[in-house]
Amino acid sequence: xxxxxxxxxxxxxxxxxxxxxxxxxxxxxxxxxxxxxxxxxxxxxxxxxxxxxxxxxxxxxxxxxxxxxxxxxxxxxxxxxxxxxxxxxxxxxxxxxxxxxxxxxxxxxxxxxxxxxxxxxxxxxxxxxxxxxxxxxxxxxxxxxxxxxxxxxxxxxxxxxxxxxxxxxxxxxxxxxxxxxxxxxxxxxxxxxxxxxxxxxxxxxxxxxxxxxxxxxxxxxxxxxxxxxxxxxxxxxxxxxxxxxxxxxxxxxxxxxxxxxxxxxxxxxxxxxxxxxxxxxxxxxxxxxxxxxxxxxxxxxxxxxxxxxxxxxxxxxxxxxxxxxxxxxxxxxxxxxxxxxxxxxxxxxxxxxxxxxxxxxxxxxxxxxxxxxxxxxxxxxxxxxxxxxxxxxxxxxxxxxxxxxxxxxxxxxxxxxxxxxxxxxxxxxxxxxxxxxxxxxxxxxxxxxxxxxxxxxxxxxxxxxxxxxxxxxxxxxxxxxxxxxxxxxxxxxxxxxxxxxxxxxxxxxxxxxxxxxxxxxxxxxx
Amino acid sequence: xxxxxxxxxxxxxxxxxxxxxxxxxxxxxxxxxxxxxxxxxxxxxxxxxxxxxxxxxxxxxxxxxxxxxxxxxxxxxxxxxxxxxxxxxxxxxxxxxxxxxxxxxxxxxxxxxxxxxxxxxxxxxxxxxxxxxxxxxx
Numbered sequence: 001x002x003x004x005x006x007x008x009x010x011x012x013x014x015x016x017x018x019x020x021x022x023x024x025x026x027x028x029x030x031x032x033x034x035x036x037x038x039x040x041x042x043x044x045x046x047x048x049x050x051x052x053x054x055x056x057x058x059x060x061x062x063x064x065x066x067x068x069x070x071x072x073x074x075x076x077x078x079x080x081x082x083x084x085x086x087x088x089x090x091x092x093x094x095x096x097x098x099x100x101x102x103x104x105x106x107x108x109x110x111x112x113x114x115x116x117x118x119x120x121x122x123x124x125x126x127x128x129x130x131x132x133x134x135x136x137x138x139x140x141x142x143x144x145x146x147x148x149x150x151x152x153x154x155x156x157x158x159x160x161x162x163x164x165x166x167x168x169x170x171x172x173x174x175x176x177x178x179x180x181x182x183x184x185x186x187x188x189x190x191x192x193x194x195x196x197x198x199x200x201x202x203x204x205x206x207x208x209x210x211x212x213x214x215x216x217x218x219x220x221x222x223x224x225x226x227x228x229x230x231x232x233x234x235x236x237x238x239x240x241x242x243x244x245x246x247x248x249x250x251x252x253x254x255x256x257x258x259x260x261x262x263x264x265x266x267x268x269x270x271x272x273x274x275x276x277x278x279x280x281x282x283x284x285x286x287x288x289x290x291x292x293x294x295x296x297x298x299x300x301x302x303x304x305x306x307x308x309x310x311x312x313x314x315x316x317x318x319x320x321x322x323x324x325x326x327x328x329x330x331x332x333x334x335x336x337x338x339x340x341x342x343x344x345x346x347x348x349x350x351x352x353x354x355x356x357x358x359x360x361x362x363x364x365x366x367x368x369x370x371x372x373x374x375x376x377x378x379x380x381x382x383x384x385x386x387x388x389x390x391x392x393x394x395x396x397x398x399x400x401x402x403x404x405x406x407x408x409x410x411x412x413x414x415x416x417x418x419x420x421x422x423x424x425x426x427x428x429x430x431x432x433x434x435x436x437x438x439x440x441x442x443x444x445x446x447x448x449x450x451x452x453x454x455x456x457x458x459x460x461x462x463x464x465x466x467x468x469x470x471x472x473x474x475x476x477x478x479x480x481x482x483x484x485x486x487x488x489x490x491x492x493x494x495x496x497x498x499x500x501x502x503x504x505x506x507x508x509x510x511x512x513x514x515x516x517x518x519x520x521x522x523x524x525x526x
Numbered sequence: 527x528x529x530x531x532x533x534x535x536x537x538x539x540x541x542x543x544x545x546x547x548x549x550x551x552x553x554x555x556x557x558x559x560x561x562x563x564x565x566x567x568x569x570x571x572x573x574x575x576x577x578x579x580x581x582x583x584x585x586x587x588x589x590x591x592x593x594x595x596x597x598x599x600x601x602x603x604x605x606x607x608x609x610x611x612x613x614x615x616x617x618x619x620x621x622x623x624x625x626x627x628x629x630x631x632x633x634x635x636x637x638x639x640x641x642x643x644x645x646x647x648x649x650x651x652x653x654x655x656x657x658x659x660x661x662x663x664x
């Protein structure tokens with residue numbers, strides 16, 4: 001129970017100080033948790049029983065630190081609420097007391113208002129005085145009521161934040177309600193969306209700040225949320241890479257491996273710069289971009305949507321091929337920009353194209369002969385498509401998945417083995433899709449589109465028959481049974497083929513780009 | 527690696543090709559700029575030299591009656607054929623798309639119309655070095 005005297009005497013600054021202190025502690029805990037995770041990641045190559053046990057222990061630590069950070073964040077929030085609500089009630093009392101003084105009235109310690117000047121009142125003043133007393137008695141009563149309610153509610157919330165409640169006490173296996181419920185990667189996107197929708201806005205905001213790395217990569221989280229989460233993550237990834245770069249640069253001398261590592265780090269930082277620029281400073285005529293995934297480990301992954309896939313009528317996913325990685329994402333993001341424009345020109349009312357560097361791509365043409373990369377990518381690509389369906393608002397969009405070079409092999413394997421949730425697939429300059437006939441992809445053949453430029457060197461990979469034709473026949477070939485659209489012949493050379501022609505499909509208003517726009521917009525191709 | 531025209535010259539020439547087309551259309555045609563910025567000519571699997579750009583400009587053409595679009599396409603195609611352009615593609619009637627390359631400077635230009643009244647002209651330069659001379663190898 002809050003008394004008038006309490007409320008009159010309170011200093012709301014105390015709440016603000018508390019707010020700041022708990023915020024600092026929450027951030028610190030979060031940073032500690034991230035540090036532990038980084039240590040754990042660095043031990044990736046350590047194998048064996050001891051390694052497994054150690055890594056599990058570290059993981060447990062980082063989870064507890066996260067839970068602690070969440071709790072501290074809650075405390076910060078509650079102190080802020082106290083500052084707001086009790087501070088407001090306090091001010092109403094101060095203002096009311098000042099008004100009473102102006103009228104020559106006295107306010108006692110328990111909030112009663114006296115008129116000690118009653119004998120000196122003139123004419124109709126007594127009536128006015130009675131009104132003033134009635135009014136401010138009401139104001140004081142309401143302020144005390146509000147403050148009492150706020151005090152009770154916030155105190156109850158604080159009591160719920162005990163160590164036992166969050167499982168951060170020694171001997172406890174559980175974690176906070178919030179951290180325990182973040183679905184793990186691999187959960188069905190429909191389930192993820194259901195879970196997200198069941199949270200209150202406060203819970204959603206809290207998770208965005210404290211669990212951005214998990215939310216950012218989770219299929220089934222709406223695009224705008226993933227974008228916000230990943231923008232936080234982008235900052236963290238950059239900091240991580242900067243730290244690694246500094247460590248290498250300050251070495252007195254570097255081995256050849258370290259030189260390569262430094263080169264790779266610089267390239268990845270360039271990739272982050274490119275992404276950040278596209279997110280924050282689009283060129284005139286470019287649609288807003290959304291960052292649906294970012295990870296600088298390994299070759300680095302990036303998932304960048306041009307246009308909002310949750311609201312666009314036509315949504316394309318673009319899977320680039322050999323050489324795709326974070327450090328070289330600029331060209332591939334540019335291709336999504338080009339495809340969005342081509343689809344709009346074809347009459348699409350609203351379009352989104354997502355550059356999906358969401359798998360470990362082979363980095364050279366020798367590695368590209370290996371179908372393992374495609375096999376390892378299937379689940380992620382399939383789940384990403386399911387995720388697009390789960391988060392789309394209103395009428396389902398028309399979804400197209402477009403693969404260039406090895407990207408087409410990835411899509412082929414995904415369609416063949418996982419029954420990909422897409423309306424149309426497009427293979428551009430394909431070395432093979434893992435099947436010999438369009439119907440084996442589980443889509444009506446007229447929704448399987450292929451093109452290859454006359455001079456594209458990729459055709460060389462399809463010259464020989466099985467078992468030498470590693471990924472299967474050219475889907476643009478006569479026996480495949482799909483729908484073929486034409487491309488510009490491309491740059492020729494003395495062999496009749498060129499690597500340039502393999503990359504020109506999005507250039508210079510190539511007829512292929514016009515047709516890709518048609519397909520994305522659901523129009524006929526030529 | 528050969529010298530090329532500079533990026534600035536490429537941008538200027540792209541505009542010339544576009545305006546040659548627009549001059550063939552009724553005076554009430556109103557242009558709205560879509561995109562007019564250089565694009566990289568780089569690609570990880572393309573072993574070509576890095577650093578080249580292409581100037582690609584596109585405009586939407588407003589205020590013309592869609593029922594006359596096909597006639598405009600015919601006019602433009604005829605003009606290109608008689609002014610040293612090679613027609614690379616005419617996808618009508620299935621797709622209102624016409625694509626040509628200038629035989630002198632290899633600039634490419636296309637016009638496109640869709641079934642909701644959109645009408646566009648897009649032109650681009652070959653890949654050029656920004657300053658006209660190849661960038662030094664790293």
